Amino acid sequence: MGTIRKRAAKMAILVLIVAMIAGCSGKGSGAEEQGGEQGKEVASGGEVGYPEKLTYWVTLNANASATMQDMNGIAAYQELEKTTGTKISFQHPPAGQEADAFNIMVSSGNLPDVIEYGWANVSGGPDKAISDGTIIRLNELIEEHAPNLTKVLNDNPEYRKLITTDDGNIYVFPFLRGDEYLLTFNGLIFRQDWLDQLKLEVPETIDEWYEVLKAIKTGDPNGNGKADEIPLLLDLDMTGINHAFVGAWGITTGFYQVDGQVKYGPIQPEFKSYLETMSKWYAEGLIDQDFAATDATLKDAKVTNSQVGAFSGYMGSSLGRYTELMKASNPDVKLTGAPNVVLKKGDMPILGQKDSAYNGFGAAITKANKNPAETVKWLDYKYGEEGHMLFNFGVEGVSYEMKDGYPTYTEEVMKNPDGLSITQALAKYNLASYSGPFVQDRRYIEQYSALPEQKAAIETWMKADNSRLMPVISPTAEESTQYASIMNDVNTYYEEMVNKFIMGVEPISGFDKFVETIQGMGIEEAVKIQQAALDRFNSR
Numbered sequence: 001m002g003t004i005r006k007r008a009a010k011m012a013i014l015v016l017i018v019a020m021i022a023g024c025s026g027k028g029s030g031a032e033e034q035g036g037e038q039g040k041e042v043a044s045g046g047e048v049g050y051p052e053k054l055t056y057w058v059t060l061n062a063n064a065s066a067t068m069q070d071m072n073g074i075a076a077y078q079e080l081e082k083t084t085g086t087k088i089s090f091q092h093p094p095a096g097q098e099a100d101a102f103n104i105m106v107s108s109g110n111l112p113d114v115i116e117y118g119w120a121n122v123s124g125g126p127d128k129a130i131s132d133g134t135i136i137r138l139n140e141l142i143e144e145h146a147p148n149l150t151k152v153l154n155d156n157p158e159y160r161k162l163i164t165t166d167d168g169n170i171y172v173f174p175f176l177r178g179d180e181y182l183l184t185f186n187g188l189i190f191r192q193d194w195l196d197q198l199k200l201e202v203p204e205t206i207d208e209w210y211e212v213l214k215a216i217k218t219g220d221p222n223g224n225g226k227a228d229e230i231p232l233l234l235d236l237d238m239t240g241i242n243h244a245f246v247g248a249w250g251i252t253t254g255f256y257q258v259d260g261q262v263k264y265g266p267i268q269p270e271f272k273s274y275l276e277t278m279s280k281w282y283a284e285g286l287i288d289q290d291f292a293a294t295d296a297t298l299k300d301a302k303v304t305n306s307q308v309g310a311f312s313g314y315m316g317s318s319l320g321r322y323t324e325l326m327k328a329s330n331p332d333v334k335l336t337g338a339p340n341v342v343l344k345k346g347d348m349p350i351l352g353q354k355d356s357a358y359n360g361f362g363a364a365i366t367k368a369n370k371n372p373a374e375t376v377k378w379l380d381y382k383y384g385e386e387g388h389m390l391f392n393f394g395v396e397g398v399s400y401e402m403k404d405g406y407p408t409y410t411e412e413v414m415k416n417p418d419g420l421s422i423t424q425a426l427a428k429y430n431l432a433s434y435s436g437p438f439v440q441d442r443r444y445i446e447q448y449s450a451l452p453e454q455k456a457a458i459e460t461w462m463k464a465d466n467s468r469l470m471p472v473i474s475p476t477a478e479e480s481t482q483y484a485s486i487m488n489d490v491n492t493y494y495e496e497m498v499n500k501f502i503m504g505v506e507p508i509s510g511f512d513k514f515v516e517t518i519q520g521m522g523i524e525e526a527v528k529i530q531q532a533a534l535d536r537f538n539s540r
Contacts, residue, residue, distance in 0.1 A: 048145060050084040051374040055112035057105065058363075060092040061434045063427035067420070075399065075429040076390045083386075086378050106134055111368040113375060116437065119172060120360025123484070124477035126171040131477075135364040136372060137169045145376040148383035149173060152439060162358040165474050166536040172362035173379040175435040177355065179442035180462075185315045186242045186353040187461035188338040192453075194221035194309055196334075204339050206248055206277060213286040216309040231309045232281065233302060234291040236498065238312035242461075246274045247351030248341040253494075255530050256351075256468045260538065262531040264523055266494055272511045278502045292499045306330070310338065315454050316423065316433075323451060337457025340464045352464030356472050363437040382438040392441040394429025409447050422448060473533035483529045486522040493517060 060071060070090040071077055081087060091112055093101030102117060111134065119126050129135045142149055153160040163174045177183055190202055195212070198219045203209040213231035222229055239246060240253050249270035255262055265271055281287045288294060294302070302308050303318075304325050313319060319335050326333040340349030363379055365372050381387040393400040393407045400407045409426075411417075416425040426433045432444040449455050475483055497514050500506035506514075 048373045048377055050086045050378050051113075051371045052085070053087045053089065054114055054369075054375060054378070055089045055091060056114045056116070056363075057091045057093070057102075057112045058116035059098050060090075060095070061427060062095065063421075063423045063433060065095070066424045067428055074427070074431070075395050076431065079390055079395060080381065080387070084378055084381065106132075111366040113369040113371075114363050114365055114379075116361070116363040118360045119362065119364065120472050120474070124480045125165065125474040126364075127165045127167045127169060127474065128477040128480075129364070130169055130171060133367045135171055135366050136369075137171065138173075138365065138376065139168075139170045141365075141372055141376045142170060142380075145373050146173075146380035146383070148380045148387070152176070152383055159358060161537075161540050162356065162472060163362070164540060166476075166533075166540070172364050173382075173437035174358050174362035175437060176439045177357050178439040181442050181458065182440055182445055183355045183357065184353055184458060184462045185355075185445075186238070186313065187340065187457065188242070188244050188310060189313050189319050189457070190310045190336050190338045191221070191308070192334040192336040193332050195336075197221050202336060202338050203341075205342055205345050206245070208345075209245075209341060210281065210286070213281065213309070214284070217285055221309070222306045228307060229309060230288045230302060230307050231286045233288045233294065233299060233308045233311040234278065234282075234502070235294075235299070235312045236291075236495075242312055242353035243340075243351040244312050245278065245341055246271070247349065247464075248343050249274055250350040250468065252351060252468070255470055255527070257470055257534060258468060260534070262470070262527050262534055264518075264527055266498075267515045267518055267523060272508065275498070275501045275511065276508050279504055279508060282502050283504055287502070292503070306333075315449055315457055319457055320449065320451055320454050321421070323453065335453055337453070337460040339460055349464040350466075351468060352461055352466060354462075354464070354466045354469060358472065360472050361435050379437055382436070388439060388441065391430050391436060391438040392432045392444050394426075399426075399429035407441075407443055414447070414450065422450075470530070470534065471537055473530070473537050475529055475533045479529045479532065483526055486526045489521045490518055490523055490526070493521065 056071075058071065064071065064074065067073065070092060072088065072090060077088065093105075098117075099121070102115075103123075105111065106129075115135065119129070122129055124132075126135070130137055142153075153163075159174070159176055160170075163172055164170055192202070194216060195202060198215050198221055200212050200215055201208075203212045209232075216229050216231040217227070220227065220229070236253075238244065243252050246253055246265065249268075251263070251265035251268050251270045251274075253265055255264055257263070278287065282289070282291075288302070288308075290298075299311070300322075303311060303322050306326070311318070313322075315337075319337065323333065323335050340352035342349050365375050365379075369375055382391050389396075389407065393409070394413075396402065396407075398410065399413050400409050402408070413425045413429070414422060416422075420428075423433045426448070431438065432440060433448065445458075446455075449458060497506060501508060501511070501514075
């Protein structure tokens with residue numbers, strides 16, 4: 001409940017800030033036209049050089065902040081400065097306050113030259129940011145001064161569609177996951193050594209999961225003589241990412257599509273079946289009794305103390321990290337990625353975790369930038385061969401070496417002598433382990449997922465149809481405001497009630513009233529907004 005109240009309060013602050021921004025803006029479509037004209041005017045200027053200096057607003061990733069104060073400490077940016085001569089003054093928002101800091105910065109009008117951000121979550125979307133005069137349209141500038149990104153977009157028309165708005169604006173130098181293998185990295189994880197001890201197979205169906213979880217509860221697989229095992233650590237935030245269990249019924253905890261028709265999962269009849277199952281498992285002690293209050297620190301403690309049989313997590317920070325931590329005290333520990341759950345044995349899973357090749361993150365040029373053409377040329381460097389290698393692998397001879405044509409991370413990264421994790425060591429040299437304006441290389445993840453269990457988990461989690469997932473869509477400014485107003489109430493009510501249903505505080509017989517309440521909050525209007533945005537996306 002405390003977490004819910006905090007989220008509600010944070011959302012209220014965010015809504016207030018967004019309202020302030022809306023009040024301070026109002027430049028309308030004229031500004032949009034100015035942005036387009038500016039792009040055309042500069043684009044006609046021919047060859048340009050690199051900018052002398054730039055101010056650059058971007059979140060400092062936690063793995064980077066472990067060893068540096070700002071991103072000038074990353075070797076790739078140091079090498080880029082040697083090549084281009086461009087000095088970067090990075091501006092980093094406080095960790096955990098990125099959205100509020102972004103809105104306050106935009107509202108103040110005190111803009112840097114470049115903003116790297118998740119533009120899919122900006123109120124009103126990128127088209128409004130252009131019409132408000134925050135950022136500029138880049139179509140003509142990219143065509144004239146960004147041959148590397150232009151080639152990437154020409155070779156991959158689906159990328160161009162993803163980074164083009166409904167109004168036809170390209171607004172960003174995008175972070176692109178350049179291979180299908182990079183799109184899936186989260187799913188269900190099981191203690192394989194416990195299953196082996198109990199002579200059980202990894203479950204695939206809801207019914208098999210029930211039987212295996214019961215066996216863990218009573219079988220004492222951690223061998224301490226106590227019935228202290230937690231068969232399943234339910235993580236509802238992760239469920240929103242990987243659709244664990246709820247996906248077996250073909251729905252999600254949010255919006256999804258069936259043959260182009262948008263639906264909202266929690267009001268579907270199938271969601272009642274999902275809740276009935278989770279509530280039954282909770283009542284029988286198969287789900288962690290404190291799941292709603294278990295944060296990341298508690299999860300770490302429960303998993304590494306050999307209390308948990310199954311949980312949701314990432315390939316690296318969960319499966320890989322937990323394996324390394326637990327093997328120090330128990331070399332027999334083995335984690336495995338479990339298949340996306342189905343209702344009927346042998347069926348192809350309907351839903352699993354799969355991210356978009358472009359998830360909305362990238363670098364946009366602001367209206368305050370006095371040298372947009374030069375900045376475009378500077379940003380474009382990362383999409384060429386040299387920039388690609390630099391921002392995926394770092395410095396040759398230091399963070400990687402070419403072996404038979406394959407860029408192989410050195411022990412400086414894979415077994416850092418200072419005790420840094422792989423992601424922390426990577427973050428000293430490149431951006432491959434999180435994001436940035438470049439194309440992520442599959443060869444990064446092939447080495448980052450060093451354990452055979454990690455590679456197997458990715459292959460297992462990738463097995464899902466996933467055609468019901470929504471693409472990254474762009475509501476209009478008006479739609480965005482209305483959508484936020486509806487979903488603020490719906491999300492708060494949803495989180496509170498789902499926990500109550502699962503924990504038995506609210507009987508499942510109250511599901512119809514739950515649906516009616518959400519409908520009364522205007523969910524059908526939110527579905528229409530999502531549908532309109534999806535239709536526009538499909539017609540691009």
